[in-house]
Amino acid sequence: MLWAQPKKKQLEEKLQRPPTFGFLLDIDGVLVRGHRIIPAAQEAFHKLLNPEGQLRVPVVFVTNAGNILQHGKAQELSALLGFQVEPDQVILSHSPMRLFSQHHERRMLVSGQGPLVENARALGFKSLVTVDELRAAFPVLDMVDLQRRPKTTPLPRNDFPAIEGVLLLGEPVRWETSLQLIMDVLLSDGNPGTGLATAPYPHLPVLASNTDLLWMAEAKMPRFGHGTFLLCLEAIYRKVTGKELRYEGLMGKPSLLTYQYAEGLLRRQAERRGWAAPIRNLYAVGDNPMSDIYGANLFHQYLQTARSVGAEEGARGPWKQQPSTARSCTSILVCTGVYSPEAPESPGPAPGGGAPPFHGHRDFGFSPGLLEAAHVVSDVHEAVQLVLRKEGWAL
Template sequence: QPPAFGFLFDVDGVLVRGSQPVPAARRAFQRLTDGGGRLRVPVVFLTNAGNCMRSDKARELSRALGLQVPPEQVILSHSPLQLFSQFHERCMLVAGQGPVVENAHNLGFKHVVTIEALRKAYPLLDMVDLSRRPKELFPSSSQNLAGVILFGEPVRWETSLQLIADVLLSNGNPGAELQHVPYPHLPILACNMDLLWMAEAKMPRFGHGTFLLCLESIYKKVTGRELRYEALIGKPSPITYRYAQYLIQQQAQKQGWKAPIRHLYAVGDNPMSDVYGANLYNNYLKSAQQNQVQAGLKRSPQAASAQAEVSLELRNDCTNSVESCESILVCTGVFRPDSAAPRETEEKVFHGHRDFCFDPSLLQASHIVQDVDEAVQLAFKKENWS
């Protein structure tokens, strides 16, 4: 019986904690594979990590799970950027850490400048660390940057915040004097909105969403205007889930499984990114079936542009077979069941991004289980699959 469902697995807090595999992960994948180690159900690994390459993440998952994971099954926070071809020929500033230049080129971007290269071209801009201030003056360079890609949290936040702000305020030429503040500013493509994430430490760590919050606050304080994004991708963005659905269907087709994919099961540990994202995409699927557009996004141009296209695309896609995307929350990462219900006097804290509205219903998982192995068993039971 060919599978009519697929899994979207988060990685950190679900399959691994830092570099250590979660014990239930191997048990789960023993259920998902046949005797030859081949998957019996389409699977995509959907992570908000972005400071690495797909091939590296695939190797890491292969070691953790004890099976061969091809890079084509891995979606990093920046993977959908290859869809944004209108920016591929522009000169873009790239921020983050790890192989940002290689990642940008693999996604189709032809001309990129790193924060470090910009800092060397304009040595007078980075002034926080006294030991890094230039000992002599250099002639000014001239860069004509046309946009910014934020791949993930950088190592030196103060340097990146300063130089990104300089590029936005100078309309791509940070060596120029500030005449007036251009608005709208240059386009920004941001990947990974996670405020927090779970590693080996007992408490969650700051994620790229925290860096975005700093950048937004600084820009608004300096200019009096809101920082705008051309696109926000990575979970919980519907763009990312639409891309994951495409890969699931492509995988099923490649394996020769004839049954159309009807249901997606998104397994994660973070209510704000994993549960919110899966539920939001489920709303898109439902509204597409009803031939109307509705989603949990603020009704503002900067939030809705790319996201609304997903709704329109689904609404117009008569061949779309997927009916639902169910969220399954595990207790091995950010989420802790004993802290799930706030006291009556406590105000609910929203950890999501500014451009996504706070809808408490989107934070309620379809199912809560102990670990990823229980999540797989639950989906199998719902699908009458063994």
């Protein structure tokens, strides 16, 4: 449903200047819990929609989920929020992989669940092998589950094309199978039916998305995320080889690349709506200090550094990004998801100034100050009200 607004507010809309700010909204724990909408989200969009049911300011939905198609997530949000969410307003954890075109022609092993192949193809990858397909080709590789072990020894295969890289799109269902077969691919240089005396290093390129250690669903306590799976894979690789597993790219919050990608979508959204003023101020609303807040503050730090030196270095990688027009990225932490000020185990700033446990990914380093949100509010409705007041917009 769309909300009716008083005539006074309609007049204010007509007189409203073009927006120079935009929102990056997390989904789980901010707008929804599991499959249920958080009531504050409906109130928030009451403020953000005009009488025609269009957004008054640019908004993108940035989630570290990746086990759904982009248009499917847009449809899901549309049904929950009561207005039309377009697919290009949704940033899944792996969406920035579109920028890694140098790997799109490689034969890639893909791990995760949901519409894996469809998602990978939508990102530009053309030659894909799933973990299940690899297991079917080499049944003797998967030996943990006694019930799934082959009853007879199959003939060795020499007709299976070599794998040239690994895509980790999200947590798989059978972790032991995926961990074993991914390791086999890395240790065999893409030929898991053979054995090498020495594991190659550097290993095949690995692209991963969603480094969240934990996430919040209907359960009272946070659930394991893909970051936990990556932690297992990294520990096994290091234990077996004595070397560190390296990534060609890590996508999803708190990656700088994800925020750069999000800013680009906000900019294009504003252009489509005819809003000529550049988007200067970004507001990132999330419930997870280690991904949402850390990432927003990291991007803000990057923007400040870029302005001070007069040029943008950009995130590491072989892609080209348009120069940023943003001047700030303000982090806003809500208390409807992973973070709760009453929960001592909540992964936010520790009471008394002590350092909290580091739940972030190894490659992002750890700067405790980046966990501190610019604002802590009860929910997304309060966050939207705060931003509109700060920007001098009518509530």
